Structures are given as C-alpha cells and as structure tokens.
Amino acid sequence: MDSITHIALGACIGEAFFEKGFGKKAMLWGALAQSIPDIDFVASFWMGTADDLLAHRGFTHSLLFAVLIVPIMAMVAERVHRPHDISFKKWTLFFLVEVLMHLFLDAFNNYGIGWLIPFNDHRFSFNTLYVADIFFSIWPGIAFVALLILDRFHPLRTLWWRIGIFIPFLYLTYCSYNKFSIDREVKQIMVAQNIPHQRYFTTPTPLNNWLWYVVAGNDSGYYIGYRSVFDKKPGMDFNFFPRNDSLLNPVDQFEDMQKLVRFSQQFYTLEKWGDTLVFNDLRFGQILGWHNPKEKFVFHYFLQYPNENKLVVQRGRFTGWNKEEIKILLRRMRGD
Structure with missing residues (x-):
C-alpha cells in the first residue's frame, strides 16, 4: 500500500487500541509503527537500482524483522510515557498488530513481499489490490482527519476509528471476490x-x-x-x-x-x-x-x-x- 494509507490506518488502529485517556499520542504511535517497515527506502541512497528493487519490501518486511522491531518499539514507548498504567504486554501486542498489518496489506499488491527473508527469498503477492486504491484508502483517510479534529473524549471517536478500519476491510473482501471471479473466468477462457x-x-x-x-x-x-x-x-x-x-x-x-x-x-x-x-x-x-x-x-x-x-x-x-x-x-x- 502507499505510505499515506499506512499512516492513516495505523493511526486508526492506535485509536482503537487505547481510545480515551491516552489522547492522540496513540494515533502518532500507530502511524509510526505502520510506517516503520518502509524504512527500507533509505537503501536507495547508496544502492544501485537493481539492488534497491530487491531491498524494497525485503528484510524490513519480513516476519523476522517484526519479531526484532516490536519489542524495541514497545520498550521505547513504555519508557517515554512513564508513569502510565499500560502493561508492556499491551504495548507489545499493539506494535505487533501494527507491523503485521503493514506486512499483510503489502502482500495484496503486485510488487511482492519477502515475509521469510533471510531464510527464503520467495516474494509473496496476492495481486488483489492496486498499490494506490482510493476506494480502500479514502475511509482511513477521512477517519484520520476526523480523529485529529475531534476532542479526545468526543463520543464519535469510536465510530470514526471503526469506519477507518472496518470499511476498508469490507472493500478488501469485495476485491478478493473480484479476484476469485476473474481468475475462474480467465482460466476457463485460456482452456477454451x-x-x-x-x-x-x-x-x-x-x-x-x-x-x-x-x-x-x-x-x-x-x-x-x-x-x-x-x-x-x-x-x-x-x-x-x-x-x-x-x-x-x-x-x-x-x-x-x-x-x-x-x-x-x-x-x-x-x-x-x-x-x-x-x-x-x-x-x-x-x-x-x-x-x-x-x-x-x-x-x-x-x-x-x-x-x-x-x-x-x-x-x-x-x-x-x-x-x-x-x-x-x-x-x-x-x-x-
């Protein structure tokens, strides 16, 4: 997915995890956590084009990277926000969901993602969503803006984070159905x-x-x-x-x-x-x-x-x- 969608969706997930009491800091952490796998863009500053193509959505999009980065982010957030009543387990679960959500969504585009790097170089790609699909992205985008505007105790905040998370995944289900239907038709056509x-x-x-x-x-x-x-x-x-x-x-x-x-x-x-x-x-x-x-x-x-x-x-x-x-x-x- 494009970076803006990751940021907006990450912020909505942050709001869903912590809701009232933690303010909008949860949105900031959510946006950061959803963006962290894309740190691989820095490789383009010193790598040649062919190397950079393989580096993008490579190790920083692997399950091993998630295992390594999640506890680090949890420890940083836990320390930054002391004193607080949020358990380290909740911090860890929050960052795990955010990072894995990024890895999950990127697999629906056609670029491919190296979930198993460095143990296996295979790139996973479901080829279900175009990398920038406004019908997926518009809902977390609107919800993100609404959550920024609304007071942190406003009763509509729950409605907006639900819109920002659930509607895109309903659309993703619809896209998956389209994919299934097209594949079925095309396979029949190729045989004929x-x-x-x-x-x-x-x-x-x-x-x-x-x-x-x-x-x-x-x-x-x-x-x-x-x-x-x-x-x-x-x-x-x-x-x-x-x-x-x-x-x-x-x-x-x-x-x-x-x-x-x-x-x-x-x-x-x-x-x-x-x-x-x-x-x-x-x-x-x-x-x-x-x-x-x-x-x-x-x-x-x-x-x-x-x-x-x-x-x-x-x-x-x-x-x-x-x-x-x-x-x-x-x-x-x-x-x-």
Missing part, C-alpha cells in the same frame, strides 16, 4: 482458447478493482489481455510477447541481469530499442495497455545504461494519461 502457460497471474489495472490485467505464458513468451468483472463476452483478446531470451547472451553475466530476473519472478521479456537492450518486468502492466495492447511496459530497464534507470517502477505508470484516456479506461472498466 488453447493459451499455453506454465506461469499465470491477474492483477488490477491502475486505481480500480474492476478491470484486470492478465498475463499467462512460459519460457517462450507471454500472452497478455484485459478482463473486466462486467465483461459479458465469453472470450478474451490476447497479444503475445516473445520473451526473447536469446538477446540475453551479451549480458547474461551482468550482475544486474541476474537480479532483475529474480525480481521479476520470471515474468519478463527483452526487446531492442535501437541500440539499447531493454528488460521488461511484466508484473507492473502496460502504459495504457487496455487502449493500445501493444504499448510499452511500465517497468522497462535499460540494461546497457544503468544510470538511466532511476524510479524504474514508476517511470511509465501514468505516461500519456489525459481526459480522453481516462474516459476510455472508465468505459473498459464497465465492460464496454
């Missing part, structure tokens, strides 16, 4: 249309949970298409993108190349753009792909020009967006 695949995933397109991006294939390449939860037609239009592993020969020993393949979880293709070899990680979608199915991929990494790869995950995310393109996205979301 003889789409060969060893690897497969679906993930929401930007800013919504109704239009889904579909990738299926194997070492030869990937079929890519789009499916709305409101689509009525029985089939899908797929476009094939060859993986082009033969292009790896000049660069397959490059350390960055090995890290990119690992990061992509094998969902990648290679292309030549002029004199430049480009690595595409398919998991992050295409630039306006629902409109132009042959568009470039959001994540494209210039293998021969590593210094040109800053903000590589975000580089093409909203390239070309305008009023007309938004209308096209809305129509496609509706199943048109």
